[in-house]
Amino acid sequence: MPELPEVETIVRQLKPLVTGRKLVSLVILDPKLDIENKPVLKGRKVIEVRRLGKQVGIHLSSLSREKGSLWLLFHLRMTGRLIWNTCRTAQKKKSLRAKLVFDRGCISFYDTRRFGVIDFFHTFAEALPRGIDPFSPGFTRNRLAGMLDGSSQAIKPWLLRQDRLTGLGNIYASETLFDSCIDPRRPSGSLNVLEVRRLHTSVKKILRRAIENCGTTFDSFQDTRGKTGSFQNFLSVYGRDGEPCPKCGGQIVRLVQQGRSTFFCPRDQK
């Protein structure tokens, strides 16, 4: 489910709700969420909430001089949701895996498929994903060109690799390649200067538009209030195989790359 825009949506909503708030506990309901050396949380305050790649990062204040501040990370993977509520209204669904309880209110972590992960890090550097964020100043055309250079991997699976560029998932990888008119099967290193420029522009454009629409919902994505996103109404190719291409009217085709669906228009994407 959540790619960069969905996580960004959650972070933006969570920020005003929990910043400055005092933590009471992290209640683990699903034993599969085995957290090694769970640190003391009671009494810590939320310093900030920010997106780290596809993860929701919550920076918690230190409790004493010896014990420094802490980063609590939620990775939502496929079906994770973070719902803000007062603890009384938290629904006791089977998919409720954990609750982050504050002095007032709590964040409920629902996750049907249970792929999601909760992690703790002692420093920001440790918590930060390896790949570059598409909205960071470091993500320039030249940087992208440098990363693509020499790679024989097809561009669509390349875009899903979080160790290079973080944030794109299966939906936005297809949408980005459609927007930049690049065939998803092209070897990454074969893109010319103009194509890299288009790709660089499209990555940011598509993600920005998706954020403006609070992400994409097929069935499971919900924001912190349990509402769905609306970007699914603006998808050009994802999930639309057999339908006409919005640019040329030709047929959109589905293919499988590395076990995952790719959608594209063979006429427009070269």
Next chain:
DNA sequence: CTCGGAGCCTGTCTGC
């Protein structure tokens, strides 16, 4: 390095 496949899980939809 890259690929395909399996695995982690549950739920939903399709076709027989």
Next chain:
DNA sequence: TGCAGACAGGCTCCGA
């Protein structure tokens, strides 16, 4: 109606 199989937004491991 029942049941098997395919498929789903992420990511990691394995062997080739």
